[in-house]
Amino acid sequence: MENKDTKEAIALKYNITQDNAPKVIAKGTGNLAQEIIKTAQENDISIKEDDDLVKVLLQLKLGAEIPEELYEVVAEILSFVFEIEDLN
Template sequence: MSRKHRRSAAALVYDAQGNDPAPRVIAKGYGMLAEMIVQRAKEAGLYVHEAPEMVSLLMQVDLDTRIPPQLYQAVAELLAWLHRLESGAEHAPESGVAAAQDVTDVVATDIADASGGAPRR
């Protein structure tokens, strides 16, 4: 299978209350390594979000490196998705859309504030 069609995966870590000013890429890989990353995440009870465009961007970030400011908004949306899943809001009615955007805005602002930059829109 060509590299273009191989599965890829990237893992992020972010502790808004800790010492991480922005999410970091802590694992990434193609093929069997990607499968192992996803499998281990699921075994650990972590959520796996499959967005090829996001993975493609994260694959360009060096390991153990903070995401660049250009990805703050996209990663904030990912973290907002996770927050909705954890809070059970994924089943919320249409009024949940504004709340989800509020969470995204807060996360993007937190990332920007912690790293000294501004969220990109």
């Protein structure tokens, strides 16, 4: 997910067999955000923009699972990613 105006990005990882919830595996602003986005693009990882969610997730520590109150929003994003992957 990225925020183009302020160059903020978050990377989430979710292993359905190992994780209780998606985890924050990278986050940053400015140049670091650009690197996160570039790495995602180079590895054909889907990018979804959601400025409000990025702001909330930036407050989490690296490795932290997303809080339960964000499950519904993140589930919508995961659904989007799975749809994109199915189309390819």
